[in-house]
Amino acid sequence: MHANRYQEVAIAALGAAPDVQSAEPWDRGDHTRGLHVTFTTGSQVWFGTAWAHPDGMKPDDDVVVHGEAPAEVPLPDLFDNGKVSPARAAEYLAAAFTNSRNTEILSVAAYGPENYNPGFGVRFHNGARAFNVIYHVARAGQGISGPAYQLPDTF
Known part of the structure; x- marks a missing residue:
């Protein structure tokens, strides 16, 4: 897997999850690239x-x-009273990526709340690794605001 192709694969895998409305590339213009995911809420x-x-x-x-693609896993609950926490988002999207059945993927793991910031990592059979760390979150109808990595408990 190559970094440029990874983004396409990630968008397809995450966009196929039932509680995901859309998954798109994100490029902040300052060498920060990644993924923008909107949930059904x-x-x-x-x-x-x-x-x-x-x-x-x-x-x-x-x-x-x-x-061999990673074995499928159950999708964890994403919402708690209609809200998402950063840790739940990371766990849910890691499971969605795992369940993509992509044979280039060796493993996927969520970064839990004990880490600096939640997110998920992907390891590939060719030895490449992708690290996806939550940069910003927003409630419905809001955009990016405030400093990066300062995440609310729910959004």
Whole structure:
């Protein structure tokens, strides 16, 4: 998997989840790239994505390695009284990505609340890794506001 192709794969995987209204690329224009996900309630989350190439691979290389896709997992509850928490969003989207059945994916794991910020990581059979950290969240009808990484308990 290559970083440029990853965004397409992520958008397709996350956009297919039942509680996701849309998944789109996000580019802040300052080298911060990632994903913008809108849930069916209108709540939104923006992920900044960092990429680690496999050892010995150049940034422009796209070495495709297929293996067994991760086993499907149940989708956890996303909403609690119609609200989403950053940790629930990370867990839900990690499960949605896991269930994409993409044979380039080795594993997917959510970053829990004990980490600096919630998000999820994806490991690929070719050794590449994608790190998706929640950058901003917003309630329905709101856009990005306030400092990055200062997340409310629910949105």
